[in-house]
Amino acid sequence: MGKLFYIMGKSSSGKDTIFKSLMQDKEFSFRPLILYTTRPIREGETDGVEYYFTDDAQLEQIRTQGRLIELRSYQTVHGVWNYFTADDGQLSAEDTDYLAIGTLESYQAMRNYYGKEKVIPVLITLEDGERLQRALDRERQQEEPRYEEMCRRFLADAKDFSKENIKKAGITESFENTELSACLDRIREYIRKNR
Numbered sequence: 001m002g003k004l005f006y007i008m009g010k011s012s013s014g015k016d017t018i019f020k021s022l023m024q025d026k027e028f029s030f031r032p033l034i035l036y037t038t039r040p041i042r043e044g045e046t047d048g049v050e051y052y053f054t055d056d057a058q059l060e061q062i063r064t065q066g067r068l069i070e071l072r073s074y075q076t077v078h079g080v081w082n083y084f085t086a087d088d089g090q091l092s093a094e095d096t097d098y099l100a101i102g103t104l105e106s107y108q109a110m111r112n113y114y115g116k117e118k119v120i121p122v123l124i125t126l127e128d129g130e131r132l133q134r135a136l137d138r139e140r141q142q143e144e145p146r147y148e149e150m151c152r153r154f155l156a157d158a159k160d161f162s163k164e165n166i167k168k169a170g171i172t173e174s175f176e177n178t179e180l181s182a183c184l185d186r187i188r189e190y191i192r193k194n195r
Helices: 015-024 056-064 104-114 127-140 147-160 164-166 179-195
Strands: 003-011 069-076 081-087 098-101 119-124 173-174
Touching: 003 104, 015 098, 015 119, 015 179, 056 069, 056 081, 069 104, 069 147, 081 104, 098 104, 104 119, 119 179, 127 147, 147 173, 173 179
Parallel strands: 003 098, 003 119, 119 173
Antiparallel strands: 069 081
16 A cells, blocks of 8 residues: 555544545545444435444454454444444555545554554644534534534544644644635645655
8 A cells, every 4th residue: 555644633623525625636546445333324424435334243243353453432322333444455555545534543543553654644623613613514404413412522522632642643733624725735735745
């Protein structure tokens, strides 16, 4: 594999939009690394695009086969939701660059698995008030809004993406997503320097 550029950030910081824009950028010709989740699919999501939507039985099968790279489990207001990455052949030996979205924790697991020189962090930031408004707007569009879960994620992000945790992960550069076009320009330049 070439490089894996790993997008992460707090919920509703614009990671999905940035991911989709970079995937469409012909300059980079990224291949996506799709992570897995046992959470329910949201309105507007597609299996195999945002995630592979799966169940606990497939997670256990992947674990038994020794192909589980990292696993995060969250106790939500709707029960336990698992997010995980599997060594499932998505990252080939060819000289191709990949793009993924995950958490700070999953980034660290991927970096430990594939090597620091192969996994490049892309940390997206956004002021908390703006993030909360975006999260609320997104949730209102769902057939069954899950406001309690939205609030749980928002509060958990403060701990998960604390300055201390970011520093421990060795991340020194971040990309403020106040204005999408300017943010994408900075990310593109960063990718060019790190390819």
